[in-house]
Amino acid sequence: MLILYDFGNSVCCQKVRITLREKGQDWEARRVDLFTAAQFDPAYLKLNPKGVVPTLVDDGVPVIESTLICEYLDERFPEPPLKPKDPAARARMRLWSKYVDEGLFEGCTEFSFSAMFREKMKNMPEETRQIRFRNIGDPRRRDRFMSTYEHGVHSPYVLHAIGAYERAFQHMEHDLAEGGPWLMGDHVTLADINLMPLVARLAYLGLLDVWIHDRPQVKAWWSRVQAWPSFKTGLSDLISETEFAEMALHGPKIRDDIAGLLAGVKRDMAAVQKNAG
Numbered sequence: 001m002l003i004l005y006d007f008g009n010s011v012c013c014q015k016v017r018i019t020l021r022e023k024g025q026d027w028e029a030r031r032v033d034l035f036t037a038a039q040f041d042p043a044y045l046k047l048n049p050k051g052v053v054p055t056l057v058d059d060g061v062p063v064i065e066s067t068l069i070c071e072y073l074d075e076r077f078p079e080p081p082l083k084p085k086d087p088a089a090r091a092r093m094r095l096w097s098k099y100v101d102e103g104l105f106e107g108c109t110e111f112s113f114s115a116m117f118r119e120k121m122k123n124m125p126e127e128t129r130q131i132r133f134r135n136i137g138d139p140r141r142r143d144r145f146m147s148t149y150e151h152g153v154h155s156p157y158v159l160h161a162i163g164a165y166e167r168a169f170q171h172m173e174h175d176l177a178e179g180g181p182w183l184m185g186d187h188v189t190l191a192d193i194n195l196m197p198l199v200a201r202l203a204y205l206g207l208l209d210v211w212i213h214d215r216p217q218v219k220a221w222w223s224r225v226q227a228w229p230s231f232k233t234g235l236s237d238l239i240s241e242t243e244f245a246e247m248a249l250h251g252p253k254i255r256d257d258i259a260g261l262l263a264g265v266k267r268d269m270a271a272v273q274k275n276a277g
């Protein structure tokens with residue numbers, strides 16, 4: 001039996017749910033309420049020492065890290081395959097996982113946090129807020145969290161996030177123009193699935209077109225994603241009306257600032273490319 005420890009609108013859990021749907025697998029969901037710090041419960045930390053969701057437990061064996069969970073599911077349930085056959089193409093596919101794990105995921109949390117959760121934290125009693133800060137065991141994560149709490153979109157971590165998304169969208173536009181209609185060609189792979197929640201979150205926050213208004217290939221990819229059955233059953237159908245409304249309400253509040261910062265990032269990137277050329 002598959003058990004998924006997860007939490008509502010978490011992008012890492014969404015990747016795993018999409019993969020499970022595509023593989024036609026059912027699972028038992030166990031909710032880990034991140035807002036009440038349930039991820040730090042000692043019993044849960046035994047399964048996932050980082051104190052994060054998701055964790056998949058397959059016949060008693062825990063698997064952690066969403067990218068690795070999706071890879072695990074692809075090997076455990078081989079049909080339909082979600083990796084190309086050719087080893088070189090597999091390595092290229094995994095570059096997309098690296099974009100997600102080395103920038104986009106953190107970036108996505110920066111946008112969500114500065115738009116929505118920061119507001120929630122401001123309204124918490126001081127003691128609860130301090131417990132929330134203290135509970136983040138990892139110093140790097142705590143720095144990010146506190147910086148974005150304090151400075152909102154003007155935190156340097158938000159700027160890093162804008163750069164990470166800009167680089168990823170540049171590469172997506174290029175690769176989709178060369179191949180497509182999916183990132184690795186004719187078939188959906190884990191590259192697409194890994195990116196889906198990260199792009200969806202920007203869309204639901206009303207921020208996506210800041211990056212893709214002039215990127216027709218990425219736009220076409222996003223339309224295709226929204227119509228793809230496993231995206232619907234694994235992601236969009238599972239988001240509540242309240243969650244959609246919250247994202248639609250708060251995201252646009254940071255839109256102008258994000259667009260202004262992105263313009264600066266693009267200028268810097270163009271200058272580097274010009275110097276290199």
Ligand SMILES: N[C@@H](CCC(=O)N[C@@H](CS)C(=O)NCC(=O)O)C(=O)O
Nearest residue numbers: 010011012034052053054065066067
């Ligand atoms: N690299 C991990 C990241 C997991 C992660 O940070 N998950 C977030 C939710 S999307 C979480 O559990 N956050 C808990 C917290 O911030 O305390 C993965 O991909 O599984």
